[in-house]
Amino acid sequence: MARKELPKATRVFRHFSEITPEILSEYGIKGIMTDLDDTLVEHNYPTPKEDVLLWLESIEKAGIPICIVSNNRRRRVLSFIKSLNLGIFHNSMKPSPRPIYKAMEVMGITPEESVFVGDQLFTDIKGANNAGIKSFLVDPIGNKATLFIRFKRRLEKRTRKG
Numbered sequence: 001m002a003r004k005e006l007p008k009a010t011r012v013f014r015h016f017s018e019i020t021p022e023i024l025s026e027y028g029i030k031g032i033m034t035d036l037d038d039t040l041v042e043h044n045y046p047t048p049k050e051d052v053l054l055w056l057e058s059i060e061k062a063g064i065p066i067c068i069v070s071n072n073r074r075r076r077v078l079s080f081i082k083s084l085n086l087g088i089f090h091n092s093m094k095p096s097p098r099p100i101y102k103a104m105e106v107m108g109i110t111p112e113e114s115v116f117v118g119d120q121l122f123t124d125i126k127g128a129n130n131a132g133i134k135s136f137l138v139d140p141i142g143n144k145a146t147l148f149i150r151f152k153r154r155l156e157k158r159t160r161k162g
């Protein structure tokens, strides 16, 4: 695959907690869509950790709604968010832009006001590109990646450097 064909993120962060309300306002963001596994917690980790709760709280305080858009199953996503006041889209089939269109509709925001936060170039960032919205790439939290994910990570590393 030629390097120029790799999906490109608007900005790269090491961790979701670096994405502050100040940075969001810098980009004119009025609503966030975020991946779940390896973006907020390790793959299939059952509950939000303290850092996730604090981050969600700070974003909520800034009046910015958040939707979780995950390719994982309904049961996994539902049990993770439990009492949290978040929109969720499970079995999303990213990089399909369709769940992103739906999430924008739910949050009442335009593509210019939207950002997708995720750890994978070929699902999260490509999905954002396909929907014509901004994207923030974060380093994957876990390291229990499958072989296929590891292969994709190698390609991703090249773009992180570039």
Ligand SMILES: [Mg+2]
Binding pocket: 035, 036, 037, 038, 039, 118, 119, 120
């Ligand atoms: Mg992920």
